[in-house]
Structure formats: C-alpha cells, structure tokens
Amino acid sequence: MSFPLLTATAALPAIGAVATAAVPAAQRTAAKWLALLVSLATLALAITVLVRFDPDGARYQLTESHAWIADFGVRYEVGVDGIAVALIALTTVLIPFVILAGWHDADPLETGSRRWRPTQGFFALILAVEAMVVISFEATDVFLFYIFFEAMLIPMYFLIGGFGDRAHEHGEKAAATQRSYAAVKFLLYNLAGGLIMLAAVIGLYVVAGNFSLQEIAQARANGSLHMATNTERWLFLGFFFAFAVKAPLWPLHTWLPNAMQEATAPVAVLITAVVDKVGTFAMLRFCLQLFPGASKWATPVILVLALISIVYGALLAVGQRDIKRLVAYASISHFGFIIMGIFAMTTQGQSGATLYMVNHGISTAALMLVAGFLISRRGSRLIADYGGVQKVAPVLAGTFLIGGLATLSLPGLAPFVSEFLVLVGTFTRYPAIGIIATFGIVLAALYTLVLYQRTMTGPVKPEVSAMPDLRARELVVVAPLIVLLIFLGVYPKPVTDIVNPAVKQTMSDVHKTDPKPSVEAAK
Numbered sequence: 451m452s453f454p455l456l457t458a459t460a461a462l463p464a465i466g467a468v469a470t471a472a473v474p475a476a477q478r479t480a481a482k483w484l485a486l487l488v489s490l491a492t493l494a495l496a497i498t499v500l501v502r503f504d505p506d507g508a509r510y511q512l513t514e515s516h517a518w519i520a521d522f523g524v525r526y527e528v529g530v531d532g533i534a535v536a537l538i539a540l541t542t543v544l545i546p547f548v549i550l551a552g553w554h555d556a557d558p559l560e561t562g563s564r565r566w567r568p569t570q571g572f573f574a575l576i577l578a579v580e581a582m583v584v585i586s587f588e589a590t591d592v593f594l595f596y597i598f599f600e601a602m603l604i605p606m607y608f609l610i611g612g613f614g615d616r617a618h619e620h621g622e623k624a625a626a627t628q629r630s631y632a633a634v635k636f637l638l639y640n641l642a643g644g645l646i647m648l649a650a651v652i653g654l655y656v657v658a659g660n661f662s663l664q665e666i667a668q669a670r671a672n673g674s675l676h677m678a679t680n681t682e683r684w685l686f687l688g689f690f691f692a693f694a695v696k697a698p699l700w701p702l703h704t705w706l707p708n709a710m711q712e713a714t715a716p717v718a719v720l721i722t723a724v725v726d727k728v729g730t731f732a733m734l735r736f737c738l739q740l741f742p743g744a745s746k747w748a749t750p751v752i753l754v755l756a757l758i759s760i761v762y763g764a765l766l767a768v769g770q771r772d773i774k775r776l777v778a779y780a781s782i783s784h785f786g787f788i789i790m791g792i793f794a795m796t797t798q799g800q801s802g803a804t805l806y807m808v809n810h811g812i813s814t815a816a817l818m819l820v821a822g823f824l825i826s827r828r829g830s831r832l833i834a835d836y837g838g839v840q841k842v843a844p845v846l847a848g849t850f851l852i853g854g855l856a857t858l859s860l861p862g863l864a865p866f867v868s869e870f871l872v873l874v875g876t877f878t879r880y881p882a883i884g885i886i887a888t889f890g891i892v893l894a895a896l897y898t899l900v901l902y903q904r905t906m907t908g909p910v911k912p913e914v915s916a917m918p919d920l921r922a923r924e925l926v927v928v929a930p931l932i933v934l935l936i937f938l939g940v941y942p943k944p945v946t947d948i949v950n951p952a953v954k955q956t957m958s959d960v961h962k963t964d965p966k967p968s969v970e971a972a973k
Contacts, residue, residue: 455502456512456528456588459495459538463488463545464581471574478569482553485573489546492580496542503535505951510590510664518594523660528588532952533804536945537731538587540811541724543934545580549573551819551927552716556613572613575605579720586728592736593661596651599692599732600644602725607637609720614712632705632712639705643695650688654740657681667739667959679743686744690737690752696729699752699789700759703782710778711831715822718774722781722818723811730788730807734800734956738792742960745793752793753876753883759786761886764893768900772831773821776901777814780857783890784810784865790887791872795962797953799875804949806868809856809938813865816931817853820846823924824905827917833901838910843919847906849928854902856935858894864938878965 466488473481503511510529518526530538556572582602589595611633614626651661657677658666669675677685695702706726710718738745763783770776788810791803824839824846825831840847856863859870869891877884920928938945957963 454514455495455499456530457514459492459499459542460528460581460585460588462492462495462581463577463584466492467574467577467581470577471570473570475568475570478557481570481573482549485577486546486549488577489542489549489580492584493542493546496538496584499530500535500539500948503530503532503948505532505948509952509955513590518591522593523655523662524593525591525662526594527591527662527664528585528594529590529664530588531735531955532948532950533731533734534587536804536808536949537727538584540727540808541580541583541587544719544723544811544815545576547815547819547927547931548576548716548719550923551719551822552576552714553923555714555716572609575609575613576716576720578605579609579725583724583728587731590663591661592651592654592663592666592740595732595736596644596647599647599696599728600641602728603637603640603644606721606725607633609717610636610709610713613714613717628708629712632708635705636709639695639702643692643702646688647692650685653681653685653688657685663736663739670740670742671959677741682741683744683747686737686741686748689741690733690748693729693732693737694755694789696726696732697785697789698726698729698782699755699785700762700782701755703759703763706782707775707778710781710818711772711774715774715818715825718777718822719815719818722778723815726781726785727807727811730785730792730803733789733792734804738956739959745960746795746962749793749795753790753880756786756790756793757883757886759783760790760890761786761893764890764897767897768893770897771833773825773833773901773905774818774831776833776897777818777821777857780894780897781810781814783894784814784857787869787872787887787890790876790883794872794876794879794883795957795960796875796879796964797950797957798871798878798964800953800956801946801950802868802871802873802875804953805942805945806865806872808945809864809868809935812931812934812938813853813856813863816849816928816935817857819927819931820850820853823920824850828914833904836905836911836914837908838906839914839917840906841910842915842917845920845925846917849920849932850906851902852932852935854898856939858898859891862936862939864935864942866939867942 470485513529516526518524556569582598586598614629763779767779788803788806791799859865
C-alpha cells in the first residue's frame with residue numbers, strides 16, 4: 451500500500467492544531483513555533499504532491515478510496531487534478547506567512563490581561579482552517595467535501611470574533627461589538643448557503659445513488675445516468691448558491707467587508723486568499739462537472755452577476771475611508787473576474803480564472819499583510835490618519851506599492867497575466883461583457899493609486915513621524931511574496947502547465963470548444 455500522501459497533507463495541520471492548542475498557557479512562544487513548524491512541514495508535503503503530480507497523466511491522481519458510511523454510499527475519496535494541486539500549493543505557501551505575520555496578534559494587551567483568548571488558540575485555529583481547506587481541495591466524494599466545506603466556518607468564526615483587529619477608533623467595547631457582528635454575519639451567510647447545498651447534496655444522492663464525483667460524472671458522460679432538465683437545474687442552483695456565497699459573488703458578498711475589516715490582517719488574508727478560493731474552485735469541480743447542461747443554462751445570468759461584482763466592487767473600493775474595507779471591495783471585484791473567466795466557457799477564460807485564484811491569493815496577501823503592519827504601527831485603519839509614510843518608512847511604502855500595483859494588475863506582476871487571459875477568453879465568446887469588464891481595470895488603478903497617494907505621499911503627519919520601517923520578521927513575510935509576484939508575472943508557465951490539462955477536461959465536461967477566430971491568420 452502506497453503512502454497516503456493526500457491524507458497526510460490534510461491530517462498534519464489538523465494534528466498540529468490539536469497539539470498547539472494543548473501547549474500549556476504559559477508557553478506562548480512554544481505554541482507559535484510549533485504552529486510554524488507544522489505549517490512548514492505541511493508545505494513540504496504539498497511540494498511532494500506537486501512533484502509527484504503528472505499534468506499529462508490521469509485526471510485525478512494520488513487517489514485514495516476507503517469505505518466510510520457504507521449504508522449511504524459515502525466513501526472517503528480524495529484525489530487531485532491540476533487545479534487542486536495549484537490551490538493546495540497556494541494554501542500551504544501562504545499559511546506560514548500568515549502565522550509569522552500574526553506572531554503577536556493574539557498576545558495580551560498587557561501582562562495579565564484576559565481580554566484576548568490564549569495565543570495557543572489563535573494558531574491552532576489557523577492550522578485547523580488549513581487542514582479543512584486542503585481536504586476540501588482533495589475531496590472527490592461530494593458528501594466528504596460538504597462536511598469540510600461547512601466545518602471550516604467554525605474556526606473562522608472564532609478567528610474573526612475572538613481575535614479581531616485591535617485598531618478601532620471608538621475603543622475596545624465598540625470593537626468587540628463590531629467583531630461579534632462581523633463574525634455572526636459571516637457565519638449566518640455561509641450557513642445559509644451550506645444548508646441550501648445540503649438539500650442539493652441529498653437530491654444528488656437520490657438521483658445518482660452515491661456521492662462519488664468520478665462515478666457520477668462518468669455515468670453522466672456515458673449516458674447511464676440521466677437527470678431531468680429541471681432536476682439538474684435545481685441541483686445546480688443549490689450547489690452554486692453556496693459557492694457564490696463563499697466566493698463571494700454580488701449580491702451575496704456583504705459579509706466579506708465586515709469580516710475583513712474586523713479581523714486581524716493575517717486572518718483577513720486567510721479569508722480572502724485561502725477560504726474564499728474554495729467557492730470558486732468548487733464551481734469548476736462540482737458545478738461544471740456534475741451539471742454541465744445547467745451550467746450552460748445559467749451562464750448568461752452568472753456572467754451578468756460577475757460583471758456587476760467587478761464594477762460594483764471597484765466603485766465601492768474607490769470611495770472607502772478604511773484601508774481594509776478597500777482591500778475587501780477590491781477582492782469582490784477580483785472574484786468577479788475569476789467567476790467571469792470560469793463561466794466564459796473558453797480555455798483562456800478558465801485557465802486565466804484558475805491562474806487568477808493563485809495570483810490573487812499572493813497579491814492580496816502581500817497588500818493586506820503590509821497594510822496590517824502599517825495599521826499596527828499607527829493604530830488606525832482610516833486612510834485619512836496617514837500621510838508621508840514613504841519618507842519615514844521607505845521599505846514599508848515600497849512593498850505596499852508593489853502589492854498595490856499587483857492588485858491593479860500592472861504588466862510584469864502576476865495578476866496581469868491571469869486578468870488578461872480572463873478578458874481575452876470572455877471577449878472571444880461574449881464581447882460586450884469583456885468590454886464592460888475592462889472598466890474594472892481602470893477603477894482598480896484609481897483606488898490603488900489614490901490609496902497610495904493619501905497614505906504614503908505628501909507631508910509627514912506628526913502621528914507617523916516616528917513610525918519604524920519593516921522589521922526582520924516582517925521582511926521575511928513580505929519579501930517572498932513580492933518575489934513570487936514578479937516571478938509569476940514574467941514566467942507563469944509553471945502554473946499554467948499544471949492547470950491547463952485540467953481546464954481542457956472541464957471544457958470537455960460541458961461539451962464546449964473555443965470559438966473560432968472571425969479572421970483566419972495569414973498563411
């Protein structure tokens with residue numbers, strides 16, 4: 451029996467979460483180092499998965515299948531395609547930086563303070579989220595996926611509500627109230643989506659007789675499993691609604707700005723760069739593969755909703771006074787691009803959307819973590835409270851600028867390639883949608899450059915005059931992310947080589963081919 455590599459990749463952070471939580475309360479530093487070492491060991495396992503994965507091999511590789519709840523056809527089945535491998539790599543790369551960036555976020559405000567939960571709990575919850583996200587990317591049993599798709603809400607709820615941002619202009623009492631509100635809103639929105647999905651999961655079992663993604667998809671492809679048109683559409687809507695909440699897609703997005711505003715910067719990265727990717731990933735893996743006919747039927751409406759997300763999110767980002775809310779609305783706009791690329795039903799669009807998931811995770815992590823370092827120094831999230839930072843902390847300002855330029859998809863940085871592919875893939879099939887979506891790029895330049903101008907340039911405000919530059923630990927967090935943004939900006943081939951075969955399989959699932967050019971190339 452071969453080593454269960456996928457199980458180990460998900461189980462290690464879960465075991466690490468339990469071990470970290472069990473560290474004695476007085477050993478805060480030991481808990482931090484244990485969590486960091488577990489995250490690095492998980493990264494090493496993910497790298498092994500990446501090395502062993504053959505892009506030109508079988509669609510799902512490193513598979514494991516074991517009986518679980520046999521009476522109901524539930525199995526423990528895991529396997530990865532190129533898209534899952536890329537997102538597992540993204541998750542396991544980001545978690546060590548999230549832990550390092552949040553090194554002091556759960557420390558007491560003063561000796562003996564009980565206003566914050568134990569440090570051990572903070573890092574244990576981060577590892578628990580990592581474990582649940584990884585198994586969600588690996589699961590090829592629909593019920594198994596659903597369990598962890600919902601379970602990850604629990605540690606995220608406590609991370610938002612129990613370890614929220616300390617920078618609040620109205621004091622600790624108001625901050626606690628706002629954290630509680632944001633955490634409950636996050637939980638209710640996502641639970642509502644999950645409950646609707648549960649009904650669809652049960653409906654799928656009634657129709658198919660099992661929960662195996664591969665068996666159901668194969669039965670649908672060879673004609674041995676037939677779904678009535680209305681049945682397929684209702685099941686699709688049940689799955690898609692849950693994924694659209696998680697993504698988040700307009701108008702189901704309103705939980706995200708509150709959650710990112712009230713969470714610490716590392717937890718905000720965990721939300722938008724890691725957890726939310728499960729929603730867009732699941733659209734590719736489950737919606738398109740299980741319900742190809744319904745996916746094509748819903749495409750026009752979904753593209754319009756994605757387009758609204760792009761423009762609406764960017765417009766609201768322009769008008770924000772809070773740095774973290776600005777990044778949140780920018781992410782809503784970016785998720786609109788990802789969903790638009792998925793449902794453009796072209797190879798370029800879906801390759802760009804998958805690449806965008808990876809690149810958005812890196813760029814948002816870079817920008818939000820540097821913003822977190824900035825906010826922790828000044829104690830305020832308000833843009834108006836800053837000015838002239840580049841004169842007193844040039845390295846901080848420089849990394850903030852690179853993160854911002856990546857957010858606006860500057861050529862030479864990673865998000866540009868993915869956004870370009872999404873727009874090209876959309877334009878070839880839906881030119882009007884593609885043209886309107888380009889306004890999101892213009893607005894991204896506006897909100898990013900205005901943010902930088904108001905916080906980093908101009909006269910030095912007295913409150914920031916003594917602001918220290920990035921420290922060694924903070925540089926260790928930011929520098930690798932900047933390197934990744936530049937490397938994948940000029941050479942995205944390592945990622946595209948992994949994801950493109952899986953994208954072609956997805957296109958085959960929905961029986962779509964790329965539109966032919968209207969003008970033939972000269973011979």
